[in-house]
Amino acid sequence: MIWILLLILAALAAAAFVGGRTLAQGRFRGVRAHSRPAQHGAYALIWVAAPALVVLMLAGIFAAPIERQLTAAGTPDAVAALEPFRREAFFADAHRLGRGEPALQIWERPLAEQLPVEARRMVRVERTLQWGAAVAAVLAAIMGGLFAFSQIRPNVRARNRVEGWIWGALFVCSAVAVLTTIGIIASLAFDAFRFFQHVPVTEFLFGTQWSPQIAIRADQVGSSGAFGAVPLFAGTLLIMLIAMLVAAPIGLLSAIYLSEYAGRTARAVIKPVLEILAGVPTVVYGFFAALTVGPALRVFFNEIGLFLIGGPLDGLGQYLALVQNQMALTAGAVMGIMLIPFVSSLSDDILNAVPQSLRDGSFAMGATKSETVKRVLLPAALPGIAGALLLAAVSRAIGETMIVTMAAGLAANLTFNPLDTVTTVTVQIVTLLTGDQEFNSAKTLSAFGLGLTLFLVTLMLNIVAQRIVQTYREQYD
Amino acid sequence: MTDATPEQVGAALDKRLARLRAGLKRRHARETRFKLYGQLAIGAAVVFLVILLGRIVEQGHTAFYTHTVTVPVYMDPAQVDRAYPQGSNFEQMAAEQQLARWGIADDARGDVSRDMRGLFSSELKFVAADLVARRGDVIGETVPLAAPLSDDADLYLKGEISRDVPQEQRRLNDRQLAWLDRMKAEGVIGSHFNTALFTNGDSTQPEIAGVLGAVVGSALMLMVTALIAIPLGVGAAVWLEEFAPKNKLTDIIEVNINNLAAVPSIVYGLLGLALFINWMHLPRASPIVGGLVLALMALPTLIIATRSSLKAVPPSIARRPWRWAPAAPRRCSVTSCRWPCPAS
Structure with missing residues (x-):
């Protein structure tokens, strides 16, 4: 249906172009006109296509809400009396039946008879809306075309x-x-x-308990649910800090080496190799973290723990022997590896932007390369590098989803111990929203509260970082 | 004014020189150390990359080949119904007949035959049922059936399940391992390239699971993304580079695009959930919703990349129409000069 309609509209538009051009050729014979006939043709084409596309776009956006309104208006009492989610299921089944697919559920007596009736009604509503939109689009096209044809005059x-x-x-x-x-x-x-x-904002921002599972029955244990997001913020911060501890030194040092020491060939080889790290999909990093880094770190710490048990550090040994795969260190370290190329290429850009005259001056005073880097380049480039780190790395680390979903835990512990399991804002959003959910429970809606916080924080970081980079750039321009 | 003898002066100079030499040595040592740090950092990054890729290949390469077992099965007319072949338990039949051929007796609870059945993939049932449905005359005959081994048996043959692990901790018991070795010795197990991986959809049975469904889904989603994001992104980049007036609104749009590029992907996911699914009621998990969200997410990056390519076109080329025909519409600069230029 939609394809046929688009085909018709395309044909109308083409006809408008040819018609407009011929019309203009006829009317402009012997007259000095402002625009060429083909330009009038193009004008007619636009006036046919644009209004129709606008109508179709509006129909696409508003058809679903209107259709819902119309179907809800004529709902029989038996259906209206259903609980909201069962009513949704009933309408979904009516939809399926209307499309000729079998219903998913078996409905009891009064509803079973209503189902085919409702299905027919829904199909009717849908058909009416579709035909309405199609006719409106074609009418808009024709009227636009007529207007454009009326404008074919030499002075237009x-x-x-x-x-x-x-x-x-x-x-x-x-x-x-x-x-x-x-x-x-x-x-x-x-x-x-x-x-x-x-949930009050203050409880969300400052509460230290997070357990969003709301029980279905009121008398179940833990039925209230707790929405204090501080453990999530702490977990996110911890993993981000670990990632930066891995990425910042490695990225910065490799950028310095690449821009100051490496020859042309070494650069040509090393840069693309580092870029491969940036091209690896995050889900592969997550896999790597969950299946390789996590178990390896766990075995490492468990061995140390077993060695320490019975000695003077018995308590620490007991703890280390029970460390789990999902510790914050796993996700943080792998995220750090992911961030190395970002840090390195951003720092590289900024180091290259430092004017050569500064380097030359330093060398002329007899400074070695490393002294030049440490005493001249880094002080000059540091604000830019700090901005770049904030811009790319930190907001990326905070918003990174796949690695932490696969490698970090789900338990919301308020801790800064990198060997404990923590959870992050993104992990919680994923767990809250995967699978089917209803949109009126605090549990599902809390994901949007977390999302809003995440968005605002990354937005602020980004604005600050851009300002830093901007002021820094202006210094050397 | 002290009278220093030439010897004294020479000694002082030597001392000074020695101090300078020592300092220089220290400075050069620092220089070497600093350079070494840089090399170590790059080395660390490369080592991470090698470990990452190495582990992926190491863990993933065995998925590309698989094992098939070919067993003769007597299609017992008492157990196979021509009209309803799906109802027969072909795996059990094959397992019992295999045991009978080897002269192994089943025990009262059927544990032995259950162990044997566990070596065959449940795909065997569908192969057999399909054969019966196509050719009813196989009932009452013995036919060779080829089907994948079960995932556990496949893993054993790939060396992932070790005999050194105590029996209780592994997925196959000693009896099953011995049978697999015997089958292998008899030559009924063949190993071949795992074409099912590319022709099947996902499945709860690992031995017949494939990526085709996921690949088709990704392709559809990418198509929607490209169809939406490329025209919008290129249009926006052209507007910002060529048409945009220098005013507050343009500034807002530019800042906005830079900010959008840094918004985490999960926030776009929330947008898609709230806007396309919750409000517009588009079908959940459909390529159109995923593609729309991905298009919105790709847009800022696409705009920034396109703009830098457009900027790379030298003004001597991009502005040429104005020199030739100062009154030419600005559009001409874009369509006839920027796009054809190899740099863009």
Whole structure:
């Protein structure tokens, strides 16, 4: 249906182009016209295609809510009396039946008879909406075309108008970025607001208990659920710190070596090799962490623990012997490996931006290369490097999802011990939202509260980092 | 004014020189050390990469070949129904007949035959049922059936299950391992390239699981992403490079794109969940939803990359239309000069 419609519209647009051009050729014979006939053709084409596409886009966005409104309006009493999630299931089954697929559930007496009736009604509503949208689109195309044809006059500046349309279309492309931001903020804020109606903001931000499992029955143990996110923030911070401890020295030192010491050939070999690390998908890093690094670290610490048991450090030995795979160190170390190429290439860029005259001056004073790096380059480049680390590495580490989901734990422990299991904001969002869930429980909505916090923190880090890099760049421009 | 003898002066100079030499030596040692740190850092990164890739290959390469067992099965007319072949327990039949051929008696609880059955993949049942459904005349005859080994048996033959591990801690018992060795000696087990890995969808049975479903899903999703992200991203980059007026709005858009590039992917996931699934009620887990979200996520990076390519076109080429025809629409600069230029 949609493809046939698009084909019809494409044919209309092509016809408008040819028609507009021929019409213009006829009308402009012997007259000095502002725009060429083909430009009038293009103008007609735009006026056929654009209104129709706008109508279709609006239909795509608003069809589902309208359809829901219409079906809800005529719901029979037996269905309306159902609990919300059963009603959803009933409508889903009616939908399936309407498409000719078998229903998923067996419904009891009054509903079983309603099901085919509702299915037919839904198909009718859907058909009506589809036909309505199609007719509206074609009408919009025709009216647009007629308007464009009426504009084919020698004094009309079709060329400039086409240029204007192209300007507008490209501007809309750029505006999508702004709309995405608005969409992110709106959707996160809306659902987070619903969450904060259940749980006060202060409890969420400062509470130290996190156990989002809300029991189905009120008398079950732990039925209340606790939404204090401090353990998650602490876990995220801990893993991020470990990752930075791995990535920052290795990345920075390799950047210094690459930009100051390595020859042309060494650079040409080493740089792409480091880039491979950046190209590895994070899920592969997660696999690596969960199956290789985790067990290896556990065995390492367990062996040390077994060695220490019975000695003067018996307590420490007992602890180390029971360390688990999912310790914060595993996820942090692997995330650090992932971040090495980012840190290194960003630092490399900034070191290269330091003017050569500074290096030459230092060498002229008899300084060695390492003295130049430590006393001249690093002081000059450090603000930029700090900004780059904040920009790329920290916000990446905070938002990284796959590695921590596979390698970090689920238990929300409030600790800064790298050998304990901790959980992060992203892991919790993933666990809260995978699988089926209903959208009116505090448990599901808490994911949006976490998401909003994550978004705001990364946004702030990013703004600060960009400002640092900006001021630093201006110094040498 | 002291009167220093030439000897005294020479001694002082020597001392000074010695101090300088020692200092220089120390400085050079520091220089070597610093260079070594850099080399160690790069070495560490390369070692990580090698370990990472090495472990992936080491753990993953055995998935590319698999083992098939070929057993003769007598299609007992008492147990196989032509009209309903799926109802017969072919695995049990094959296991019992295999035991009978080797002269091993089943015990009262059927543990022995259950162990034997555990060596065959449940795929055997579908191979047999398919054969009966296609050719009813095989009932009452003995036919060779080829089916994958079960995942545990396959792992043993690949050396992943060791006999050194105590029997209670491994997935196959001693009896089963002995049978596998015997089958291998009889030559009924063949090893071959695992084509099923590329032609099957996912499955709860590892021996017949494949990646085809996931690959098709990824391809569909990528198609949607490319169809949406590339036109939008290129359009936005062209607007920002060529058309955008220098004003507050343009600044906002530029800052915004840079910020979006740093938003974590999981936040885009939340956006998709709230907007496309919760509000627009698009079907869950469909390529269109995934593709839309991925397109939004890829957009900022795409815009930034396209802009830097457009910037790389030298102005002498990009601005040429104005020199030739100052009144030419700006669009001409984009369509006829920037795009055809190899740098973009």
